[in-house]
Amino acid sequence: MKIPDSLTRYGLGKVFDYLDKDPMNNMSKVMDLVNKFAGDTLSKQREAFDNVINDKDSCWHQLIEKVWTQTDPDVLKTVFNNFFVNANLVGWPKQEKMREKYGCNIPWAILLDPTSACNLHCTGCWAAEYGNKLNLTFDDIDSIITQGKELGIYMYIYTGGEPLVRKKDLIALCEKHNDVAFLSFTNATLIDEEFCQDLLRVKNFIPAISLEGFEEANDSRRGQGVYEKVTNAMALLKSHHLPFGISTCYTSVNYKDITSEEFYDKII
Template sequence: MPAIKIAGTFSDRALLNKQRKNAEKHWPSLNWEWILQRMIKRILKNTDRKCLYKFVYNMGVKGSLSFARYQKRLKNGDFFPAFHFISVTDDCNLNCQGCWVTHKKKNSRMSPETLNRIIEETKAKGSYFFGILGGEPLTYRPLFEVLKKHPDCYFQLFTNGTLLTPEVAEELRKLGNVTPLISFEGDEVVADIRRRGKDVFRRTVEAVENATNAGLITGVAMSVCKSNMDLALSADFINSLIQKNVAYLWYYIYRPVGADSTVELALEKHEIQKLRQFMVDARSQFDIAIIDAYWDQDGNGLCPAATGLSHHINASGFVEPCPVIQFAAENVEDKSLENIYKESVFLEALRNEIPKKTSGCVIMEDPKWLVEMTEKYNAKDSSGRENEAERLKAMPLVPSHGSGTPVPEKGWIYRFAKKRAFFGLGAYG
């Protein structure tokens, strides 16, 4: 647990800590509620006023209403995702293990007109949250120009951080409606190996400092694998993020995908169980929001794409179930999103059939079955490498978050948020 600063004499602090520990024996929820109060105070103190307002209203209020509209649409038989994840470019300044974008025949970049139209069509259905991915989205030059047109939306920017300079952070602060989610892949040694770059860990730390110094709602993401699990579950690491005023820490498990899938990094079943238990426990130990997108409030596995909560649009305009399932039958250049979701037999079939197979990740647990589904519904390889089916047929099976014993959420805030507002937001992985 991070150090706790309480005003008063040493004897006063000791007495208060003793009283709190005694209370926790009888009211276990007290600890996480107390931690939540500390977290809220810290965020309120260190966040730019405009950024805070946009986060509370655009993300919180409008996001919850968007999710309610999504649920209502489902009841009425009108499917349209609660939110979209959009890859705006395939370009990136790094070359990471397990990246689904690298080694394409030709990199794509979404036109600003197409990106703007996707946002407008989604807003027309009452949804205002978007995840912006790449490649590295900060290499996409029209990005800020497009985001500026939509002050009524909220954007989560998935970035490796190496291009998040103080100047970029200031631009994001002026927008107010963007939260950078900065990816950590390991310590000084592991990060360079995972990302095939130089001095990546230091540059990532600097990105976090640039973002928080600008008063941004800043998140850190970790794709937990064998080489970085010790860091991911390290109290020292989490406390270092809290000291830098990071608002949330987002965990997801490593998916062995792409041309360099590096399957040996995938977690084993007992390691996934350990990660899940750690996350639930950590929510009541650290004054930072601990986010995950792959388990529901009761600890059961969850696939956001299979539930239809989110779908992914890649830089070529193909509408995919999620970023790691790189097959598609429709493209946004051919028809509107509303018509795509009304007419897509492929997407509907996956939403219906994946839950029958697993509550985890089908690309990890049964990749050959996925290939059969793409062949049955004439879905094209949208990876840009033209060999995704062959890769999946040869891929060994690995455990996913659907395995293991359920670990329910302990705090009512997390249970409520996951049940009513989908706190995990459908993270990619």
């Protein structure tokens, strides 16, 4: 007898509550339970995660502990439910079923460009070739997400252009699809206090911030003053205990920066 998705989500929500009481000590016990429940779903990924959480001296173990203890608790729980539960443990088996039903690939995530518009003019960016007037409507994006969820897809990634040019629409989509995990590549220059408050409210949107090294290398590509805006945005997100990632484009100008210990120390 197949366990209904709603019951699966409820049970895993209770697992999160248990985990949150003592995360790093309980994580291996939770993974034992997940491994029994999940069967062959994402088995290689789960094995890699098991190795990380059981090696307390590894930098990855320390990173997971840092993320868990320094992220806003409500945001963390939503990320757990939408990304780990919906996009993986619930979504993956449904995707497998749909792959068999339709005889084609069903992606784990959908990547889309809300707009070609951008407030920067970065050297070498392909988006500039398309101008700044191409947009998906709110209804188009809503329809893509709605159809995707029917196929078991709960992970959506925005690129551009600069997606945060459309941040009001993106936040509205987070509200409507509160069971989905959203990640957006962004130059971060449009992240402000109001947007951080929106992220705390919707809880299911994570920025992946473009950073091309230290100030000289970064601004040589993205424009003077952008490095300062980006680092200020990172500090603002951190002060609100909001998760974010870093996206770096490897070039002949910045390779020394982005392969240095100093750069990784700064990101960490």
